[in-house]
Amino acid sequence: MKVMDILLGSDPAVRRQTQLYLLGEENPYSDDGxxxxxxxxxxxxxHTWGNGIYGPKWISTFYTMRDLQSLEIMWNPEEFVEDDVCVVAMFVSLLTYGQHPSQVIDEMIQYLLKWQMPDGGWNCSAVYGTSRKSSIHTTLSVLEAYADYEKHGYRNLLPAIKEQIPAGQAYLLRRNLMHRESTNEIILPYIVQFHFPTRWKYDVLRALVYFASIKHPYEPALEEGLELLKKKFEKGYLTKGPTHSGRLHFKMEKNRFGAMNTLRGLMVLKEYDQGFYEDLLHREIQVPHA
Structure with missing residues (x-):
């Protein structure tokens, strides 16, 4: 069986995104699966999930909406207010996806614009004066929010956003997406593993998906991350990966085959390594059942 057949036979949300992003075919939204x-x-x-807004993780309204956004449900989110750079960035992504009126979103963007740090990135703890260095987690969340602001047609603060984006990207690229600048060690062990859902946490695949989604030109700083991705495709697919601890509504993927990770990885390779991507599509693979 080939990887495309598995993805097209997977959950309706996976099938729709496979058709859209890999095959260039439009497909209706579905409330199944x-x-x-x-x-x-x-x-x-x-009127909540998990009887809470931000907690308990991961069944609260906020994180359930994040999961639904990753599955690309058709919906309209509600308005929230939060005083945390990382959370505000994730709210921006949610609200722009739901085409919320621009006033509240622009207020959130103004907040994010205020907190870029001298090293080019962002850190949620900077609001409280406890950090002088940026965080890979927060920086990627803000870059994703800025990308979603433009992707979904918001324009009021786009010039200011575009001034900050290069420094934020450089913050991640200087680290080849995974290394400490000071020691060249892996920043955190789990970031070289691929997770879905990603929650608020950074990993290399999530960073690669960001750069591929905005069609950032290939540059050598991406190569190590791309090589890691290709190595993990050794069996022709990506596993579902480890999960971040917390309560769940249900398990989306029950065997080792990671449909969403595989889809996301193929989207990256389609952008940056067409030859490897085509090879994967033609490779016969054995579907794992455990």
């Missing part, structure tokens, strides 16, 4: 299971967990009395 994982999306339907998430929707069935919604509490119509409290």
């Amino acid at each position: 994982w999306v339907g299971e998430f929707l069935s967990c919604y509490n119509t009395e409290t």
Whole structure:
């Protein structure tokens, strides 16, 4: 069996994104599969998931909405206010995806613009004066928010955003997406593993997906991350990877084959290594069942 056949036979959300991003085919949204299971967990009395806004992780309204966004559900999010750079950035991504009116989103963008640090990135703890260095987690969340602001048609603060983006990207690229500048060690052991859902945490695949999604030109600083990705495709697919601890509504993927990780990895390779991408599509693979 080939990897494309597996993805097209997977959950409707995976199938739709495979058709859209790998095959260039439009496909209707569906409330079946994982999306339907998430929707069935919604509490119509409290109008929340998990009876909370930001907690408990990962069944709260915020993180459920993040999961639904990753599955590209058709929906309109509500308005939230939060005083944390990383969380505000993730809210911007949610609200722009839901085409929320620009006033609240622009207020959030103004907040993010205020907190870029001298090294080019962002850190949630900078708001409280406890850090002088940026965080890979927060920096990627802000860059994703800025990309979503432009992608979904918001323009008011685009010039200011574009002034900050190169320094934010350089913050990650100087590290080849994974190394400490001071010692060249891997920043955190788990970032070279690929997770889905990513939650608020950084990993190399999430960074590669960001750069591929904005069609950032290839540069040598991406090469180590791309080589890591290709190595993990050794069996023709990516595994579902480890999960971040916390409560779940349900397990989206129950065997070792990671449909969403595989899809995301193929999207990156389609952008940066067409030959390797084509080879994967033609390779016969054995589907793991455990």
